[in-house]
Amino acid sequence: MLRTLLAFTLAVQPVLAADLPDLGEVSRQYFSDQEEQALGRAIMRDVYADPRYLDDPEVESYLNQLGYKLVSVSSRNQREFTFFVVSDPSINAFAMPGGNIGVHTGLLLAAQSESELASVIAHEIAHVTQDHIARMVAAQSQSYWPTMAALALALLASRSNPNVASAAIASTQAYSIQNQLNYSRDYEREADRLGYEMLTRGGYDPRGMSGFFNRLQRANRFYDTSAPAYLRTHPLTSDRIADMESRSEAAPYHQVEDSLDFQLVRARLRAQEGSPQDAVLAARAALKEKRYSSETAARYGLAAALVRARQFKEAETEVQKLLSGKPSHPMIQQLAARAALAAGQSGLALQRFQAGSEAYPGYRPLQYGHIAALLNAGRNSDALARADKQLTLYPLDRRLWRLAAQAHAQLGHRLQSHRAQAEALALSGNLVAALEQITLGLKAGDGGFHEMSAAEARRREWQEIEKAQRKN
Numbered sequence: 001m002l003r004t005l006l007a008f009t010l011a012v013q014p015v016l017a018a019d020l021p022d023l024g025e026v027s028r029q030y031f032s033d034q035e036e037q038a039l040g041r042a043i044m045r046d047v048y049a050d051p052r053y054l055d056d057p058e059v060e061s062y063l064n065q066l067g068y069k070l071v072s073v074s075s076r077n078q079r080e081f082t083f084f085v086v087s088d089p090s091i092n093a094f095a096m097p098g099g100n101i102g103v104h105t106g107l108l109l110a111a112q113s114e115s116e117l118a119s120v121i122a123h124e125i126a127h128v129t130q131d132h133i134a135r136m137v138a139a140q141s142q143s144y145w146p147t148m149a150a151l152a153l154a155l156l157a158s159r160s161n162p163n164v165a166s167a168a169i170a171s172t173q174a175y176s177i178q179n180q181l182n183y184s185r186d187y188e189r190e191a192d193r194l195g196y197e198m199l200t201r202g203g204y205d206p207r208g209m210s211g212f213f214n215r216l217q218r219a220n221r222f223y224d225t226s227a228p229a230y231l232r233t234h235p236l237t238s239d240r241i242a243d244m245e246s247r248s249e250a251a252p253y254h255q256v257e258d259s260l261d262f263q264l265v266r267a268r269l270r271a272q273e274g275s276p277q278d279a280v281l282a283a284r285a286a287l288k289e290k291r292y293s294s295e296t297a298a299r300y301g302l303a304a305a306l307v308r309a310r311q312f313k314e315a316e317t318e319v320q321k322l323l324s325g326k327p328s329h330p331m332i333q334q335l336a337a338r339a340a341l342a343a344g345q346s347g348l349a350l351q352r353f354q355a356g357s358e359a360y361p362g363y364r365p366l367q368y369g370h371i372a373a374l375l376n377a378g379r380n381s382d383a384l385a386r387a388d389k390q391l392t393l394y395p396l397d398r399r400l401w402r403l404a405a406q407a408h409a410q411l412g413h414r415l416q417s418h419r420a421q422a423e424a425l426a427l428s429g430n431l432v433a434a435l436e437q438i439t440l441g442l443k444a445g446d447g448g449f450h451e452m453s454a455a456e457a458r459r460r461e462w463q464e465i466e467k468a469q470r471k472n
């Protein structure tokens, strides 16, 4: 029970004052590492099940690349992070236990430079490295937090979108914790300071921070629909903005260019907005009137919108221009392959996936696309071989396990298919469903001795973890 955990942590750390001048390095005494991991897993299970979770490996991959670049230059304690995207037009980003950081598409699109986006993410990373949420949770003594799962749900809802999930929260009787889990001004100042440090060390423009927060404040004053969740959890004061401004004024001036990745990701998100026809019109107009900072990204956006609108011939024309021009980029290769696939040209699609995975072997979204296209073409053994090879490199990749499960299923391997499905579920934080799957696999009766005993060992391992979690 979390209540017991709280009683314990409160005994160790009786008062967590609201005003700690320099919060400094944090000792991990609020949650144990195991408890925090369990909470993090419960949160991600809810995230993956939420229809607003954007299951787009390319956007997610970009966000993780940016996030880890900032984490790598953080002076504070390092840990695992997971960055994910929420399909929601409001401007928001939020950090949760377990190093899980969510970013709304609204923020990705509203940021006027990559440095602005980086500044918000760096701020969230600092909330994580400083254990701010764990400290706030530990500071509460309420007895209405029945389980880790309820806390996970309440945190997710209060962070991401208080309106959507309030019914679910009310049912957990934890509704009122929302307001008690807003960061204090001291936490905000600390996150600003450490965020600034990451931003400058990471080579971003520190003015991105004050620029963005200034605009956020103005936007919120006039149109109070775009930013409330963010501004409620991260109280923005004139002191904070003044601090940011004085810090960035002291920094040496240097122009920082946005990466092509940033531009492509935004073009990709914009191509998904509104009706397919509107997206095509908007992308065409931007390209024609040269309203872009990267022609490649603008053309990419048009090609993506055309594929979405099923105008395959026009899409292919733009794809050809992208492929023959410079610069090249794995997202361009992926779009080219996907355009061919959507147009029913599976041979061409496979050629393009092959070329892309050879040119960018470490870019996993291309691998997912390639494996899915092989499965689609009925080349199940090739798909499985590719998935297995990737899994030796990335054994914690739930998408690869899901693709491996599909390949095994299409090859008629029942035990291995359920086993791979179970691994994907376990990595998504859903241990109960993973146990169900692996049990089905063991009952299928088509595994060899080695496969059976490996699956049996895995089931026992998960049962132990699940039992320990239930005890909590």
Ligand SMILES: [Zn+2]
Pocket (backbone or CB within 6 Å): 123, 127, 183, 187, 188, 191, 233, 234
């Ligand atoms: Zn904050």
